[in-house]
Amino acid sequence: MKVLVVGANSDVSRELLNLFAAEGDDLILLSRDVENLKLLKKDIETRYEDVKVEVDYLDVTDKNSFNPIFDKFKEVDCLIYIAGYLGDNERALLDMEEAEKILNTNFTGAVLFINHFAMEFAKRGSGIIVGFSSVAGDRGKSSNFIYGSAKGGFSVYLQGLRNYLFKKGVKVLTVKPGFIATKMTENMVLPKALTASPQEVAKDVFRAIKKEKDIVYTKWFWKFIMLIIKLIPERIFKKMNM
Ligand SMILES: NC(=O)c1ccc[n+]([C@@H]2O[C@H](COP(=O)([O-])OP(=O)(O)OC[C@H]3O[C@@H](n4cnc5c(N)ncnc54)[C@H](OP(=O)(O)O)[C@@H]3O)[C@@H](O)[C@H]2O)c1
Secondary structure: OEEEEEOOOOHHHHHHHHHHHHOOOEEEEEEOOHHHHHHHHHHHHHHOOOOOEEEEEOOOOOHHHHHHHHHHOOOOOEEEEOOOOOOOHHHHHHOHHHHHHHHHHHHHHHHHHHHHHHHHHHHHOOOEEEEEOOHHHOOOOOOOHHHHHHHHHHHHHHHHHHHHHHOOOOEEEEEEEOEEOOHHHOOOOOOHHHEEOHHHHHHHHHHHHHOOOOEEEEOOOHHHHHHHHHHOOHHHHOOOOO
16 A cells, blocks of 8 residues: 655654554655655665655645645555644734644645545545544634634545545545644643553554544544533533633
């Protein structure tokens, strides 16, 4: 299988790549930091001699750069969109650039990039699309609703895409992580019991791909936490400090 990963430098992606490489899958790694991608390629190819790794530059907020990537990488079996940008909610309310960056990285860029492969996979009648959304997209809360709304939009997109592609033989997996200890959250104090390691998330996602799941919450209990959070009436929820 050939796996293309958008945002391949992410801490979770690095763990996921090991799991694919161990199965002998070839990899295409895309993100902005190509130097880091080259180091990653070297590391994977040293440890897994039969795995071919290609790397390229991609900024998901620049849709004009997508076509050369679409032309270059045609034989893809699995697309993983893991790029994400948390940003600063307060800043985004005042600064259009920050708001746009959050929306483009987590939603617009994702939709525009995935659409191309969705149609290619549909034509061929096979393929897997994996999108990293977030529990933040399940309910808007005051601390991160710009990011949350982008992830919420992305979750709905993936849901619709899954239904659209169902009869065409293409699988779509929505990943909804809770807290993960990565560079994205390194300046935050996270509740230990609720926080997953990148390795744990990668294992959950890999298993969900193999089992052809539609949605995976990781850690698993976030499904039930979000069920409860979604049941709280808005008149109470708006008074809570979340
Ligand atoms: N960490 C959490 O607690 C958490 C919780 C819920 C959901 N998530 C989601 O899970 C996914 C993985 O998160 P993570 O914590 O592993 O993230 P991470 O380590 O911060 O990595 C995010 C990656 O996205 C890439 N990226 C950012 N902007 C990009 C752009 N404009 N174009 C191309 N690539 C871009 C970056 O690579 P370059 O700098 O090389 O471009 C970066 O390595 C993300 O979608 C995130 O939103 C994370």
